[in-house]
Amino acid sequence: MASLPWSGEIQAPTDHVLGAIDPTGAVTSSFSVGNVFREWLGELPAAERNLVVAVLVVLAGLVLGAIVAWLVRRVLVAFGVDDAVEGTPFERTARQLGTSTVRLLAQLCGLFVFAVAAVYAAETLDILPERAFIDEISAFLPQLFVAVLVVIVGLIVADKAELFVGERLRSVKLPEVTLIPTLVKVSILFVAALIALSQLGVATGALLVLLAAYAFGIVFIGGLAFKDLLSSAAAGIFILLTEPYSIGDQVEIDDHRGIVQEVDVFVTYVERDGEEYLIPNRKVIREGAMRVRE
C-alpha cells in the first residue's frame, strides 16, 4: 500500500478493500470497516451472531445510560434543583446513604435507558421464553420509571411545601398551626401516591373517591369559612382603588357614624368619641355608605 487513492494516480484496483476506486478515501474506509464487520458477522453462526449483537446493545446501553445520567445531572444542577432540595428530609436521607437527590434522579434516568437496552439484548438472545412477556415488560418499564419518578418528586415537593408553609407560619404563635404544614405534606404525598399507583395499573378507584371527597371538603368548607373574608377583600380592593372615602372623612356606614381612621383590605375603622368600629368592607358595598359633608 505505497500510494493511496488521493496520491494522484489512479492505480489498478487491488483485491484489498482499502484500495477501492473512490477518491473520497475516508468514507470508503469507514464503509469498508462496516463491511468487514458485517462480513465477519455473516460468517458467524446465528447463535454467536446474536450474542455479539446482544453484547453490543448492552455496551451501547451502558454508555448511553451514563451519558443520559450525566446530562440529567447537569440539567438538574443548572436548574438549581440541588439548592432547592437542600434541607428536605429526603435529601438528608439520600446524603446519609452516600448519594444525593440529584444524583439519584440522574442515576434513575440512566438506569431506565440501560434497562431498555437490556430488554432488547435479552430479546435478541431469546433468553426470555415468550414474545408476549417481552412486550409486557417493555410496556411496564416506562410506567415503573414514571411511578418511581413521581414518588421521588412527590416526596421532595411534599417536604419542600411543608418547610415553606412552616416557615411562613412561624410568626403565628399558635400550637395548632403546626398541623397545617403536615396537612399540606400529607395531601401532596397522597396525590403523588395516587399518580404512581395508577401508573402501575393498581386499582385506585377507592382512593380517587377519597381524594374527591377531600378536595370537595376543602373547597366547600373553606369557601364557607372564608366567604365573608373573600367578599370583604373584593370590596376592600375596590374601595382602596377608587377611594370613595379616605382617612379623616366623616361617614356613616351600617348605622355607625364617625371619622374614618383606617381603611384596609378587609375592614374600615370608623371612630367616634373614642369608640372605634370595625366595619367589614362588604357592608360598605352591600348597604352603601354615607359621607357627611358639613
Add this chain to the structure above:
Amino acid sequence: MSELADLVADIVADVDSVFLFSPSGSLHERFLESETPVVVVAPENAVDAERFVELPLEFDDLAERIRFGIEGGLDDGHLEEGDQVACVAKVFSEDVDSITRVRAGDFEHSGVYDLFVNSRAEPSVIRDVLEVAIELGKKGQKGKRVGALFVVGDAGKVMNNSRPLSYNPFEKSHVHVGDPIVNVMLKEFSRLDGAFIISDSGKIVSAYRYLEPSAEGVDIPKGLGARHMAAGAITRDTNAIAVVLSESDGMVRAFSGGEIILELDPEEY
C-alpha cells in the same frame, strides 16, 4: 485582683433582677438557672426569653437604652418601683462588656417606652418614622439641612384638625413608611411646607398639611420654633405622636401628649 472581683460583687450584690441587653444565646443560657429573675432587652427575642422587653431602636446612648429597658420592665410588671437592677450591656465591643446597677424609678418617668408601646400607632411604624427622620437629618436634602414634621397615628382626627396647603401628593396612593421607596419620596417631599400625616398602620395619608390645633398651654422649651410648637399642640389635642426634625439644630424630637419624650441626634446613628 481580688479587689476588682470584690468591686464587681459589690455592684451586683442583692439585686432584685438582672437585665440583659441584647445578650448572646450562650450568655442567656448561663443565667437560666439563676434565682434572680432575668429580663432580656433586645430588638427581637432571639433567645426565646420568658421575660422580654422589645427595644425598638438600638439606642446608642447606654443611659437611654437602660432607661428604656427599665421603663419597659416597670410597665410590663417585670419590676417593682424601687427594685435594684443589675444591667448587663455592651457599649464598645460586640460582646457584653459592662455592668451597671440602677434603682427602678430613680429617674423621672420619661415615657419613652409608652411612646412606642402604648401609642395608637404600631411600634414598628413609629420606629420606621424615627428612622426616616434620622436618615433625613443625616443627609439632608441635596446637602442642605431640612426640617420635617411627621404626625403618626389617630390620622382621622389629625386630618380633621388640619387643612391642606396644596394638593395632596399622596392621594390615592397606598404607600407605607418602611417601604423602600419611601425614603426617597419623603426626601423629595420634605421640600414642601407643612406636616406629613401617617395612619396607625403606617400609611402615608397626606403631605402638605397645615396643622390647626389650639396651642394654648403647650409648654415646650423656649427657642424651638413653630414646627415644634405645632407638633406639641397636635399631640395634646389628639392621640397622635409627632416626630420633628429640626431645621435649625438638626435634632430629632418625638412628642406625645404635648411634651417632648425623646431627643435624638441623627449624627450619632
